[in-house]
Amino acid sequence: MTLRRLTIALAAGAAWALSAPTMAAVSQEEANKLGTELTPVGANPKGNEDGTIPEWNPTTMKGDKTGEYPSHPEIDADEPRFVITAANMDQYADKLSEGHKLLLERYPDSYKMKIYPSHRIVTWPEEILAATKRNATSCEFRGPDDITNCEVGFPFPIPQTGAEVIWNHKLKWRGNNARRYNNQMIVQQNGDYQFTKIVEDVTFSYANMNDPVPIKDGQGEYLRYLSETVAPVRLAGTFILVHEKVGTGEAGRRAWLYSPGLRRIRRAPSVCCDNPYEGTDGHQFYDQVDMFNGVLERFNWKLLGKKEMFIPYNSHKIAGPPTKYADLAQPRHLNQDLPRYELHRVWVVEAENKPDLRHTFGKKVLYVDEDSWNIVMIDNYDHRGEMMQFQEGHYFISRNILAGATSPEVIYHLNTGRYFLTALAQEDQPIDSTVTYDDGYFTAAAVQRKTSR
Structure with a gap:
């Protein structure tokens, strides 16, 4: 084992390691563990000692690329193993996030977590698995927003820094292109909600089977994104256009905003970080889309280790029909009869806000x-x-x-008692992965023409 290699503990009491400013790729010897001692993308394929986490059992591709919501009838038929409440949470405290503990404590009469049998079926197309193994010995981390020599697959399957773990999240395979509904709800303390309907078009430039864009020497675009707000009337016709690239400032994300009131599209450097996402009334920051996105520069990232935790997982039933939008909203928190939680191993990453690049959050634990x-x-x-x-x-x-995704995504505003739901599509249409876009689709001029019709 090389001196640069970060030893990752599999228990909560592990030694914690700081992210290093520069990290070379891992050795070929370490990379050879992918597909043998590790899964092809770097997970531990074995179950835990007491059998509550099973061995990795990858699924196979099944279904049309459009017109289908996620489903897995065998998993969806499971019954809960037990339920965590405020009364018994101490028994499971070492496997609960601080956020879940707080919700259980704050709402003892209504908040609960139904714990189901764990299933580890996640896998990826062969092209992603092969590219990931190549990246293990070629992709280099040179700084939070500076990586190089990476192509198509997960860049850091054997991570040595907290930021590398986050880059794996940011560059994951999601199909070549996608059109999806990303509907949103702001839920008040009494359960009333306001609803926003958004349609998104995305082309994934990096993790792309047909025409991949590699990341090299700090250059590389990894997605283009266009959202259109359809409802309510006061927000309808708002467009957000993003070209997401490696780097910061002008070298990184470029964004444009079209407002119906101004009737023109303009550059929008504010589409970043902890600025409120347009139309969310401050309930979601731009860097909270897809849980976390965008630049890493405002934080110092630490890799704390890996541990067993109860997490929302195999959530097919809550992400699609027959669940209705109104079924989700309940006073104070999501309708907890609907979510499915399982025991899995997770990487734990801590992000401390840098004093010279202030963010609303002083610390994040991911x-x-x-x-x-x-x-x-x-x-x-x-x-x-x-x-x-x-x-x-x-x-x-x-x-x-x-490919995997999260739906719904929930943001609990613990200081107000409100919560925000996003990535909702179950009453509209499932993700369409068959769409294609021409070279000029994701441009400011194309958006301006679209709004002028």
């Missing part, structure tokens, strides 16, 4: 599923060290393209 590299929970603290928000992403895998 929990990343070992099999999918998807962020599934985030504890967000203010600068006094008190928890301000808790994010929860209900993870599922779409077997039709072998």
Whole structure:
């Protein structure tokens, strides 16, 4: 084992390690563990000692690329093993996020977590698995927003820094292109809600089977994104256009905003970080889309280790029909009869806000599923060290393209008692992965023409 190698503990009492400023790729010897001692993307394929976490048992591709919500009838038929409540939470405290503990304590009469049998079926197309192994010995981390020599697959399957774990989340395979509904609800303390309907078009440039864009020497675009707000009337016709690239400032994200009131599209550097996402009334920051996105520069990232935790998982039933939008909303918190929680191993990453690049959150603790590299929970603290928000992403895998996502994503505003739901599509249409876009689709000129019709 090389001196650069970060030893990751599999228990909560592990030694914690700081992110290093520069990390070379791992050795070929270490990379050879992928597909043998590790899964092809770097997880531990074995179950735990007491059998509550099973061995990795990857699924196979199944279903059309459009017209299908995620489902897995065998898993969806499971009954809960037990339920965690305020009365018994101490028994499971070492496997609960601080956010879940707080919700259980704050709402003892209504908040609960139904714990189901664990299933580890997540896998990826062969092209992603092969590229991930190549990246293990070629992709280099040179700084929080500076990586190089990476192509198509997960960049850091054997991570040595906290930021590398987050890059795996950001660059995960999600299909070549996608059109999806990303509907949103702001839920008041009494359960009333306001609803926003959004349609998104995305082309994934990096993790792309047909025309991949590699990341090299700090250059590389990894997605283009266009959202259109359809309802309510006061927000309808708002467009947000993003070109997401490696780097910061002008070298990184470029964004544009079209407002119906101004009737023109303009550059929008504010589409970043802890600025409120347009139309959310401050209930979601731009960097909270997809749990976390965008630049890492405002935080120092620590890799704390790996541990067993109860996380929202295999959430097919809550992500699609027959669940209705109104079924989700309940006073004070999500309708907890609906979510499915399972015991899994997660990477734990801590992000401390840098004093010279202030963010609303003083600290974030992010929990990343070992099999999918998807962020599934985030504890967000203010600068006094008190928890301000808790994010929860209900993870599922779409077997039709072998890619995972989270729906719904929940942001609990613990200081107001309100919560925000996003990534909702179950009363509209499932993700369409068959769409294609021409070269000029994701441009400011194309958006301006679209709004002028």
